[in-house]
Amino acid sequence: MADKKLDLLNALLNAFDQHEAVLIKLIETIPTGVTILDKDGKIKYANPTAESMLGLVRTEIEARVYNDPQWKIGAVDGGPFPDEDLPFNRVIETGEAVYDIEHAIEHPDGRQVFLSINAAPIFDDSKELTGVVATLNDITEQHKAESELKLSVQRYHELVDRISSGVAVYH
Numbered sequence: 171m172a173d174k175k176l177d178l179l180n181a182l183l184n185a186f187d188q189h190e191a192v193l194i195k196l197i198e199t200i201p202t203g204v205t206i207l208d209k210d211g212k213i214k215y216a217n218p219t220a221e222s223m224l225g226l227v228r229t230e231i232e233a234r235v236y237n238d239p240q241w242k243i244g245a246v247d248g249g250p251f252p253d254e255d256l257p258f259n260r261v262i263e264t265g266e267a268v269y270d271i272e273h274a275i276e277h278p279d280g281r282q283v284f285l286s287i288n289a290a291p292i293f294d295d296s297k298e299l300t301g302v303v304a305t306l307n308d309i310t311e312q313h314k315a316e317s318e319l320k321l322s323v324q325r326y327h328e329l330v331d332r333i334s335s336g337v338a339v340y341h
Contacts (some may be wrong), residue, residue, distance in 0.1 A: 200274050202283075204304030206292070209299060211258055213233040223285065223308045225277030242276035246284055250252060257289035261302045272309065284313040 197204050203220030207213050210288050216224070216231040218334035224231055236258040237243065245251045253259060257271045289304040 181284065202337075203308075205231070205304045205306065207236055207258060207302045209262070209301050211237065214301070220306055223283060223306050224275070224285070225279065225281070226233075240278075244274045244276075246274055247271050248274075257287045257304055260301050261289045261291050262299065264268075265299055267291070283308060284310045 171282070197243050198218050200217070201219055203223045204215075204217040204254070205213055205220050206215040212235050212277070216228050221228055221231065234240065237253055237256055243251050243256070251273045253273070254263075257268050260268045260271070269288045271287045272284065273287070274282050276282055286307045286309045288302055289302050291299050292301040292303055293301045
């Protein structure tokens with residue numbers, strides 16, 4: 171009987187080890203940035219996609235906190251982004267996940283990147299909030315396309331408004 175229990179325990183540990191390896195490979199290869207922060211906002215982990223999105227290597231990212239002034243965080247429209255609206259702060263404040271929080275950051279080379287962030291709390295066995303996991307999606311190209319479309323529509327309206335003769339649009 172003891173041998174069967176030991177075999178079962180070994181089988182369960184082996185399955186867990188395999189699942190852990192699969193999860194690690196998944197996080198390391200997905201096209202979504204993943205960061206893990208402790209309850210004080212220090213970044214403890216960033217996957218390779220997050221490194222690319224943030225323009226830093228993992229050791230540089232892990233030397234920062236979520237709201238480090240070097241990020242130069244701003245709103246998507248170019249204005250300021252309130253610290254209390256940052257995904258980390260909202261999760262810490264409510265203990266609940268947040269979705270699709272959009273803001274801009276600045277890479278060390280000066281290039282602006284627009285991110286859409288989802289974040290969720292991490293709890294320990296005693297249900298104490300110990301950190302936050304955040305996923306990052308680079309929406310820079312989407313933002314650029316939307317801005318160009320708005321500009322194009324604005325130019326079209328200005329052109330039509332300036333024409334002195336009648337204009338008809340046929341579909």
